[in-house]
Amino acid sequence: MQLEEGQRVIQQALLRGRLCVVVGHCHVKYHGRAASKLSQGDRLLVVKPDGTFLVHQGKKMAAINYQGPGAIVSAELKEGALLVKAERSKPMNEVIEVSFDSLQAAHSFTLKDDENLRLFGSERQLADLLEQDLALIEPGLKPLKKEAFMRKGRIDLMAQDKKGALVAIELKRRNAGLDAVTQLKRYVDELSKRQKFEVRGILCAPEITANALKMLEREGLEFFKLDYEVSNPSAKIKGLEKKQKMLNEFR
Amino acid sequence: MQLEEGQRVIQQALLRGRLCVVVGHCHVKYHGRAASKLSQGDRLLVVKPDGTFLVHQGKKMAAINYQGPGAIVSAELKEGALLVKAERSKPMNEVIEVSFDSLQAAHSFTLKDDENLRLFGSERQLADLLEQDLALIEPGLKPLKKEAFMRKGRIDLMAQDKKGALVAIELKRRNAGLDAVTQLKRYVDELSKRQKFEVRGILCAPEITANALKMLEREGLEFFKLDYEVSNPSAKIKGLEKKQKMLNEFR
DNA sequence: GCGATCAGCGGCACG
DNA sequence: CGTGCCGTTGATCGC
Numbered sequence: 001m002q003l004e005e006g007q008r009v010i011q012q013a014l015l016r017g018r019l020c021v022v023v024g025h026c027h028v029k030y031h032g033r034a035a036s037k038l039s040q041g042d043r044l045l046v047v048k049p050d051g052t053f054l055v056h057q058g059k060k061m062a063a064i065n066y067q068g069p070g071a072i073v074s075a076e077l078k079e080g081a082l083l084v085k086a087e088r089s090k091p092m093n094e095v096i097e098v099s100f101d102s103l104q105a106a107h108s109f110t111l112k113d114d115e116n117l118r119l120f121g122s123e124r125q126l127a128d129l130l131e132q133d134l135a136l137i138e139p140g141l142k143p144l145k146k147e148a149f150m151r152k153g154r155i156d157l158m159a160q161d162k163k164g165a166l167v168a169i170e171l172k173r174r175n176a177g178l179d180a181v182t183q184l185k186r187y188v189d190e191l192s193k194r195q196k197f198e199v200r201g202i203l204c205a206p207e208i209t210a211n212a213l214k215m216l217e218r219e220g221l222e223f224f225k226l227d228y229e230v231s232n233p234s235a236k237i238k239g240l241e242k243k244q245k246m247l248n249e250f251r
Numbered sequence: 252m253q254l255e256e257g258q259r260v261i262q263q264a265l266l267r268g269r270l271c272v273v274v275g276h277c278h279v280k281y282h283g284r285a286a287s288k289l290s291q292g293d294r295l296l297v298v299k300p301d302g303t304f305l306v307h308q309g310k311k312m313a314a315i316n317y318q319g320p321g322a323i324v325s326a327e328l329k330e331g332a333l334l335v336k337a338e339r340s341k342p343m344n345e346v347i348e349v350s351f352d353s354l355q356a357a358h359s360f361t362l363k364d365d366e367n368l369r370l371f372g373s374e375r376q377l378a379d380l381l382e383q384d385l386a387l388i389e390p391g392l393k394p395l396k397k398e399a400f401m402r403k404g405r406i407d408l409m410a411q412d413k414k415g416a417l418v419a420i421e422l423k424r425r426n427a428g429l430d431a432v433t434q435l436k437r438y439v440d441e442l443s444k445r446q447k448f449e450v451r452g453i454l455c456a457p458e459i460t461a462n463a464l465k466m467l468e469r470e471g472l473e474f475f476k477l478d479y480e481v482s483n484p485s486a487k488i489k490g491l492e493k494k495q496k497m498l499n500e501f502r
Numbered sequence: 503g504c505g506a507t508c509a510g511c512g513g514c515a516c517g
Numbered sequence: 518c519g520t521g522c523c524g525t526t527g528a529t530c531g532c
Contacts (some may be wrong), residue, residue: 019295021272023360033425033525034372035481044270046295050310058270058362059301061319063513065368068312068527094525109274109355111309115294117316118496121285123508124530153429153506154531157392173508174284177521178403182433183507210522211403230286230510284510313527319512345510374523400516404521424523428506434522460505481525508529517520 006106010075011083013047020047022084024103028055030065032094038064045084045098047073049111053086055098059109065096085218121230123173127156129237130171130204130226137202137224141160141167147230155187156204165198166191171226172205180205187222197232254333257357261335264298264359269300273335275354279306281316283345289315296335296349298324300362304337306349316347317464372481374424378407380488381422381455381477385410387488388453388475392418406438407455416449417442422477423456431456433464439472 006022013020022045028038038055043064046054051180052068067086075084082100086092140162157169166189170184180203188201201221208216208223216223227238257273264271273296279289289306294315297305304318318337326335333351338344360381378397393412399406408420419442421435425479431454439452452472457472467474478489 019274021274021295023270023272023358023362031481033481034370035526036368036370038368039366041366042360042362043364044272044297044360046297046360048307048309048311052310052312054312056297056299057364058299059303059320060299060513061303061305061314062524062526063312066312066525068525069310091525104360105358107274107356109293109295109359111274111293111295113294115290115292117287117289119285119287119510121510135287174510175520178437179430179433179521182437183279185376185532186429186433211520215403230282230284287510297508311528313509313511317510342510370525398516400521402517405516415523424525426505430506462505503532505532506530509527511526511528512524513526514523515521517518 001104001105003077003080003100004101006082006100006103007075007077009106009108010047010073014073014075014107017049018048018108019111020106020108021045022047022100022103022104022106024082024100026098026100028065028099029097030095032088032092036065040101042104043098047084047086051086051088053096055096065098067094067096121173121228123156123171126173126226126228126237127171130167130169131157133237137169137204153183153187161200165200166195167202169202169204172203174205175207175209176203176205176212177209178212178215180208181212181219181221184221185219195217252356254328254331254351254354257333257351257354258326258328260299260357260359261324265326267359267361268300269359270300270362271359271387272296273298273351273354273357275333275351275357277349277351279316279350280348281346283339283343285343288314291352293355294349296304298337302337302339302348316349318345318347367467372424372479372486374407374422376486377424377479377488378422379476380479380486381420382408384488388420388455397414401438401441404434404438412451414449416451417446418451418453420453420455423454424479425456426458426460427454427456427463428460429463429466430464431459432470432472435472436470490494 030075032034044056050069051071054063055065071086071088084098086096144158156171159167192200204224204226281287295307301320302322305314306316322337322339335349337347395409399409406424410418419438435452442450455475455477
């Protein structure tokens with residue numbers, strides 16, 4: 001395929017708000033938040049109507065070079081090559097230049113699509129479900145207003161135990177690591193400073209790494225193993241047996 | 252384009268290790284670490300030779316559904332639709348089903364590409380440069396170790412100040428937030444526990460958020476504003492003026 | 503708009 | 518392999 005035809009396809013796609021797909025031999029330069037060079041090779045270029053610009057190699061999931069929505073895309077013939085540029089000013093001035101010296105294909109498509117993804121099993125959804133049955137974590141646990149306690153960062157769930165102590169619950173949808181523990185600790189420290197009461201912190205996740213558990217113990221925080229299943233209408237929390245590790249039950 | 256021809260294109264591409272690009276009207280289901288449904292609409296499907304599987308809508312950078320390298324892809328005709336599946340067992344059993352009821356195009360391409368991206372301006376590179384001139388942060392600062400791997404996480408730069416105190420330096424290539432502070436604090440705490448010496452912590456970033464700075468101060472840590480420029484052969488640290496905030500010089 | 507956090511994060515490198 | 522963390526993270530939500 002001729003470079004001229006490729007240019008025409010791209011320009012038409014840009015004008016008409018169509019998706020554009022180009023495959024060819026190219027090299028790529030990027031300069032912006034970082035900078036990069038990619039020497040000659042065959043790649044797939046995808047340009048979306050919203051300005052999204054993706055350069056893919058034949059491996060891996062992530063695009064090797066990219067530009068987010070809002071990029072201004074242009075296509076010109078320069079020095080015997082088809083130069084496709086994507087420029088953006090949003091986070092900062094950024095530019096990608098893809099220089100094709102030959103093309104395998106260049107097509108454009110109209111994509112009619114008004115649908116949004118419906119996702120099940122997000123942390124937010126788990127929090128909503130868990131809030132409805134906090135006794136699952138510990139008998140007598142009562143939910144409190146979440147928003148009242150948001151100041152810096154947000155606590156997934158605030159509750160009060162049967163002894164009246166404040167309980168901050170940090171929820172993770174996957175294996176919890178050190179970051180989850182430090183995050184919970186930060187909230188508990190913050191609350192402890194503001195409240196005169198005892199404040200407990202419970203990390204609620206399907207798993208926890210060994211290091212994170214050790215740190216959790218050192219900090220006097222607690223872990224509750226949360227089993228859940230992603231299913232169709234909603235996520236189901238399987239929690240039956242309480243495998244909670246009461247690490248500071250002395251209080 | 253007929254669904255049968257699309258099926259043939261996909262199957263041939265899979266057999267021959269070619270990149271496959273399909274555009275058509277479809278709905279998508281996913282079940283794995285989470286679950287999702289996406290109703291009918293026009294989408295772009297990209298299948299890479301390594302099993303990477305990407306379903307793109309006409310907006311946004313991120314694929315709406317995806318599967319990483321190693322996925323097993325199949326294409327079959329079922330109930331009058333072209334059903335393309337991607338199955339994976341790696342993180343856990345996961346499956347995406349894309350069901351096309353019509354196709355705009357289905358093409359495959361051979362991508363010859365042995366090149367790797369050369370990236371400039373990464374945090375690692377900044378660490379290398381900074382290590383060569385630690386006096387920029389503070390006169391008398393001597394490098395001890397780069398990328399010091401601790402049991403939990405790694406410290407970007409370890410140094411010793413002119414008084415002999417241990418200095419942990421956390422480097423961020425962009426605006427530092429609360430997470431950067433908690434990370435640094437974790438390292439300093441860990442070192443303080445192991446060392447008898449004084450341990451200082453310096454967060455080194457182009458910017459810091461107001462909240463993060465407050466927390467940094469509370470924790471007795473320090474901030475050094477790092478100016479740098481990404482350029483072609485390498486990143487350059489511009490640091491001239493030391494705007495370092497000495498927050499705990501009393502010690 | 504910035505700030506903080508989540509993500510089916512992905513990818514990498516060390517243990 | 519798991520653990521931890523960077524990323525041109527991107528995307529979302531609340532302020």
